[in-house]
Amino acid sequence: MDQRRRAVLLLSGGLDSYTAGAMAREQGYDLYALTVSYGQRHAVELAAARRVARTLGVIDHFFQRIDLRAWGGSALTADAIVPKGRRHISREIPVTYVPARNTIFLSLALGLAEARRSFDIYIGVNAIDYSGYPDCRSNFIRAFEKTARLATKAGVEGVGEFRIHTPLIRMTKAKIIREGARLGCNYALTWSCYDPQPAGPKSYKPCGRCDSCILRAKGFREAGIADPSL
């Protein structure tokens, strides 16, 4: 029997899921990473996910590709322009919301977790410095966790009780970054921007103006740490 437990980590390539993974490692888990590509415009994220998985020393890294462009419903999966500027980070759910994204991600993670007899799933959702997506909030996570226990053979047979870990959910972005820095995270490996700008052959730079860039910059500024990716 291994001394360390095993968990599934939903890994996007951004700094939140990296930090969640580093926290899981510190909490005694070895990780299966799962990266879901959903036809998002920022495919450059996937390369970042590979780098982060490597540095986290994951047991295995799974990729799933689903095509959420097929039915659209989000600026992130459309060819439309991603909105820019601070004005629209508000109490409204923004156009970058992708219908049911975290429900889809967590259900895939649940399948992987059950297949590997792991009962712990880490997801780097955050309900403080975030875009206002409903599927980043605690009541959604708790409802999904209950569903997971009823949905699965392992849950029903009492083999294990699925837990969705959201270590970042009540942290500010600055606190997340300080925690990651403490754990030795190299944020130069990560990618956050929703709207990558060409910066040469096969290279991109962040736009600096989308929700995600703005929240990242605010986080580093408030943490008093320089963003190593800039």
Place this chain on the structure above:
Amino acid sequence: MDQRRRAVLLLSGGLDSYTAGAMAREQGYDLYALTVSYGQRHAVELAAARRVARTLGVIDHFFQRIDLRAWGGSALTADAIVPKGRRHISREIPVTYVPARNTIFLSLALGLAEARRSFDIYIGVNAIDYSGYPDCRSNFIRAFEKTARLATKAGVEGVGEFRIHTPLIRMTKAKIIREGARLGCNYALTWSCYDPQPAGPKSYKPCGRCDSCILRAKGFREAGIADPSL
């Protein structure tokens, strides 16, 4: 404003989802069909799904391909032999259980439903003449429905309240078949077998011995109707 409402139908190509779709049509819904291919051994189902979608006159038919073979955990996604014979249809959850399958299917259906501003999802799960899968039971469905309302922009903003319709859940297979016959379903279009047997170039016949074949045969027999696919 349309007089008929719109719903999403999870359509496998088997007789249950076809019947659920025919019932949805009778209940006043036009349908978006969603067929999920998950690396199952019975890809012949997909051709059946196309035929059924056509006969149901769906507005649009979406396909998603996910690779649940990547992590395995089921006889349906492995190259292992599908178990045969009546003996193993018991109170135990069988090896054909696919980890988190209906959670994954419903979460994809939820994404499509929200993107199309439809709040009704039909799924042909059945908890009477079924294989004992946990994600076919009512308490799982109700938990998912609650999760769906918390997960989505539409649910949180009160635009609509997602409902998961399971019209077959308390019906015997015989009753499902009689209901389908009443609604004019042509079950010759459907495919149920988990383990298709080659029957010529590009043609297959059902094995007659897997869970799904056995439940289907029992249903037609008890309904007093001949299976038109045999």
